[in-house]
Amino acid sequence: xxxxxxxxxxxxxxxxxxxxxxxxxxxxxxxxxxxxxxxxxxxxxxxxxxxxxxxxxxxxxxxxxxxxxxxxxxxxxxxxxxxxxxxxxxxxxxxxxxxxxxxxxxxxxxxxxxxxxxxxxxxxxxxxxxxxxxxxxxxxxxxxxxxxxxxxxxxxxxxxxxxxxxxxxxxxxxxxxxxxxxxxxxxxxxxxxxxxxxxxxxxxxxxxxxxxxxxxxxxxxxxxxxxxxxxxxxxxxxxxxxxxxxxxxxxxxxxxxxxxxxxxxxxxxxxxxxxxxxxxxxxxxxxxxxxxxxxxxxxxxxxxxxxxxxxxxxxxxxxxxxxxxxxxxxxxxxxxxxxxxxxxxxxxxxxxxxxxxxxxxxxxxxxxxxxxx
Amino acid sequence: xxxxxxxxxxxxxxxxxxxxxxxxxxxxxxxxxxxxxxxxxxxxxxxxxxxxxxxxxxxxxxxxxxxxxxxxxxxxxxxxxxxxxxxxxxxxxxxxxxxxxxxxxxxxxxxxxxxxxxxxxxxxxxxxxxxxxxxxxxxxxxxxxxxxxxxxxxxxxxxxxxxxxxxxxxxxxxxxxxxxxxxxxxxxxxxxxxxxxxxxxxxxxxxxxxxxxxxxxxxxxxxxxxxxxxxxxxxxxxxxxxxxxxxxxxxxxxxxxxxxxxxxxxxxxxxxxxxxxxxxxxxxxxxxxxxxxxxxxxxxxxxxxxxxxxxxxxxxxxxxxxxxxxxxxxxxxxxxxxxxxxxxxxxxxxxxxxxxxxxxxxxxxxxxxxxxxxxxxxxxxxxxxxxxxxxx
Ligand SMILES: Cc1cc2nc3c(=O)[nH]c(=O)nc-3n(C[C@H](O)[C@H](O)[C@H](O)COP(=O)(O)OP(=O)(O)OC[C@H]3O[C@@H](n4cnc5c(N)ncnc54)[C@H](O)[C@@H]3O)c2cc1C
Numbered sequence: 001x002x003x004x005x006x007x008x009x010x011x012x013x014x015x016x017x018x019x020x021x022x023x024x025x026x027x028x029x030x031x032x033x034x035x036x037x038x039x040x041x042x043x044x045x046x047x048x049x050x051x052x053x054x055x056x057x058x059x060x061x062x063x064x065x066x067x068x069x070x071x072x073x074x075x076x077x078x079x080x081x082x083x084x085x086x087x088x089x090x091x092x093x094x095x096x097x098x099x100x101x102x103x104x105x106x107x108x109x110x111x112x113x114x115x116x117x118x119x120x121x122x123x124x125x126x127x128x129x130x131x132x133x134x135x136x137x138x139x140x141x142x143x144x145x146x147x148x149x150x151x152x153x154x155x156x157x158x159x160x161x162x163x164x165x166x167x168x169x170x171x172x173x174x175x176x177x178x179x180x181x182x183x184x185x186x187x188x189x190x191x192x193x194x195x196x197x198x199x200x201x202x203x204x205x206x207x208x209x210x211x212x213x214x215x216x217x218x219x220x221x222x223x224x225x226x227x228x229x230x231x232x233x234x235x236x237x238x239x240x241x242x243x244x245x246x247x248x249x250x251x252x253x254x255x256x257x258x259x260x261x262x263x264x265x266x267x268x269x270x271x272x273x274x275x276x277x278x279x280x281x282x283x284x285x286x287x288x289x290x291x292x293x294x295x296x297x298x299x300x301x302x303x304x305x306x307x308x309x310x311x312x313x314x315x316x317x318x319x320x321x322x323x324x325x326x327x328x329x330x331x332x333x334x335x336x337x338x339x340x341x342x343x344x345x346x347x348x349x350x351x352x353x354x355x356x357x358x359x360x361x362x363x364x365x366x367x368x369x370x371x372x373x
Numbered sequence: 374x375x376x377x378x379x380x381x382x383x384x385x386x387x388x389x390x391x392x393x394x395x396x397x398x399x400x401x402x403x404x405x406x407x408x409x410x411x412x413x414x415x416x417x418x419x420x421x422x423x424x425x426x427x428x429x430x431x432x433x434x435x436x437x438x439x440x441x442x443x444x445x446x447x448x449x450x451x452x453x454x455x456x457x458x459x460x461x462x463x464x465x466x467x468x469x470x471x472x473x474x475x476x477x478x479x480x481x482x483x484x485x486x487x488x489x490x491x492x493x494x495x496x497x498x499x500x501x502x503x504x505x506x507x508x509x510x511x512x513x514x515x516x517x518x519x520x521x522x523x524x525x526x527x528x529x530x531x532x533x534x535x536x537x538x539x540x541x542x543x544x545x546x547x548x549x550x551x552x553x554x555x556x557x558x559x560x561x562x563x564x565x566x567x568x569x570x571x572x573x574x575x576x577x578x579x580x581x582x583x584x585x586x587x588x589x590x591x592x593x594x595x596x597x598x599x600x601x602x603x604x605x606x607x608x609x610x611x612x613x614x615x616x617x618x619x620x621x622x623x624x625x626x627x628x629x630x631x632x633x634x635x636x637x638x639x640x641x642x643x644x645x646x647x648x649x650x651x652x653x654x655x656x657x658x659x660x661x662x663x664x665x666x667x668x669x670x671x672x673x674x675x676x677x678x679x680x681x682x683x684x685x686x687x688x689x690x691x692x693x694x695x696x697x698x699x700x701x702x703x704x705x706x707x708x709x710x711x712x713x714x715x716x717x718x719x720x721x722x723x724x725x726x727x728x729x730x731x732x733x734x735x736x737x738x739x740x741x742x743x744x745x746x747x748x749x750x751x752x753x754x755x756x757x758x759x760x761x762x763x764x765x
Contacts, residue, residue: 003678254757269760271746274753281752282696285689289671290664312664364660373641373650373660 020082032085033200048118055116063113080244087160095122103218133358161205175221180214199352232310236294239313311367408464413587440491458631502543540589562610698738705732
């Protein structure tokens with residue numbers, strides 16, 4: 001049975017945690033949150049160069065190191081704990097995964113090595129003005145012209161879409177939903193607008209395409225199953241990130257409850273606070289089960305199980321992170337309600353993660369459909 | 374969920390499957406799914422079923438052969454519990470001795486005690502009750518007042534115990550008593566094995582809220598037991614008691630969780646029949662109920678995986694009871710709501726169906742084995758390291 005971590009995985013966690021403690025400390029998070037771009041090139045290259053984090057789960061044939069989902073899940077958990085800012089989720093959980101799932105070997109050979117080496121920042125542009133993450137939500141159109149495929153329309157709420165070098169765009173052709181790659185560097189007819197976000201630690205952008213040249217990936221009209229699977233994987237990795245964020249929020253609450261004195265006692269000795277912390281931990285351990293269950297399912301590769309585990313993980317971990325991050329503010333009292341204290345950074349990340357990839361209500365229905373409920 | 378630990382364990386599993394297919398028949402099969410950790414339903418049938426298991430040498434799979442067990446490892450124990458729960462066999466009546474007293478004796482008992490008591494447990498010849506709680510000592514076991522005094526080669530025990538599960542059936546009790554009259558709190562307590570068949574022991578059933586005589590109160594007035602009936606050392610009973618309470622392994626949570634899964638599946642079927650799945654409020658609760666049983670399963674698998682890998686189980690092993698007991702109660706409320714008016718009607722003599730009984734008995738799950746409040750104290754203080762409550 002491999003439902004526990006190996007020593008190597010414990011080691012990976014340790015290394016990533018100490019790396020992020022150094023380079024994604026509170027000061028770094030605040031600096032990047034305040035910066036409209038929200039991306040630190042140096043940190044990005046360190047992540048790739050020193051630890052190979054962008055290519056960890058990319059197969060070796062495409063320039064990565066070919067680890068499994070449990071390993072990459074560990075990285076996301078630690079990234080969540082450190083509230084890592086930048087396009088890691090967009091590049092690794094969305095774009096790299098979409099490339100791996102789409103039916104286009106040449107595209108994988110062309111595009112994945114850049115992602116694995118840290119040279120390419122990428123994202124998936126799926127949502128439009130309705131904010132939907134399902135197939136009918138994809139309306140942007142692609143047309144086949146004498147000089148190749150072109151995209152026209154709008155994508156919005158695109159994670160890190162303002163800075164990604166490579167955009168993977170879901171679009172409609174007469175044959176159905178198809179996936180396209182756009183080299184954003186000097187794409188004609190592409191206008192990108194950063195959107196000011198409630199959660200400043202994860203940036204979003206609006207992208208307007210006007211006859212923008214694009215490369216069709218795989219067979220026209222067949223992209224939805226691959227995209228659906230990509231979103232399932234991303235849900236699980238996001239869940240791991242949420243677990244890490246929640247664990248950091250609880251650590252902060254516990255630390256504070258141990259030192260803050262009221263009525264002559266540390267507040268953590270009052271059951272009102274102690275029991276709240278115990279409930280937070282119970283939430284987190286249950287969320288861990290949900291997220292790890294998803295990671296194991298991904299590594300085992302059973303599609304039905306993946307669909308179930310991914311939807312479950314998104315529902316439970318989203319709500320658990322939000323509850324825990326909110327309780328952390330409560331445990332801190334007034335200080336927790338200030339801009340200066342980091343508690344709100346976690347709370348806002350929790351709330352934005354809940355909406356990313358579709359709200360819990362949507363994922364409950366995905367789960368219900370899978371179970372025949 | 375299929376647990377697979379390799380060929381040797383697979384042979385064990387196949388043998389067990391065959392045996393269960395051959396023996397879980399007739400009246401036994403008719404009592405599938407009956408019982409629970411505190412459910413006294415169908416006692417005689419379940420006891421007979423325990424004897425059937427014993428005859429097949431299926432009790433004490435992990436206990437050493439010299440005491441009548443099979444001497445197998447944790448993997449086989451897990452597979453046994455899993456396969457057992459998979460076929461929904463009746464809940465074992467002797468679970469108190471099998472899961473608590475037996476492991477406690479194996480851990481800290483004297484050799485003569487193991488030889489004397491373990492084989493009759495596995496043969497279902499002697500039934501046991503746990504005498505820890507008292508009217509004045511429930512959550513706070515350190516305030517136990519039952520006293521035991523040494524008189525020659527005997528201990529003389531007086532006091533009152535309460536909430537003793539299946540107490541009216543018990544031939545023996547393992548009792549926490551104060552042997553040093555001047556001691557306070559957890560110092561000066563001793564664990565004693567005490568036969569019930571004597572004039573100094575009176576056991577009266579207490580009816581629980583499901584209408585069952587499942588637990589009991591025990592009156593001890595100069596009850597006697599031998600000097601050699603001390604488990605562990607005199608004055609070290611607290612440590613022995615904690616060792617028992619600490620025997621909370623993934624294996625015992627597994628059957629409970631499979632029962633809850635079954636209840637969730639039944640609930641979904643019922644909801645579908647009644648068209649309740651179209652009601653968005655109910656629908657959400659049903660999906661969440663399904664999610665929670667799936668989470669219990671993964672949590673248990675995490676603990677089992679850690680145990681079998683020789684690792685110390687993580688915090689989930691401590692939070693699991695709080696989560697499971699709370700969520701099971703919610704499942705029960707939902708099942709009752711879906712049952713509609715029929716859920717409000719019982720049979721003759723307050724006869725409850727399985728769902729009603731499980732719902733009512735789930736109210737005890739947040740009390741026994743450490744209430745939810747005590748669990749939260751333990752999680753807060755022992756796992757999270759928060760400051761202890763001020764003690765007088
Ligand atoms: C079905 C069933 C079977 C049982 N079987 C056995 C058995 O076989 N043998 C045996 O010895 N015992 C048994 N028990 C007893 C069980 O262990 C106790 O009921 C339990 O420990 C709680 O003790 P109490 O009932 O005295 O409640 P109390 O300890 O009086 O608690 C009452 C309430 O106060 C809360 N409370 C108490 N202390 C604290 C605290 N420090 N902080 C916050 N809240 C607190 C409790 O959580 C609870 O809500 C059984 C109980 C039940 C319900």
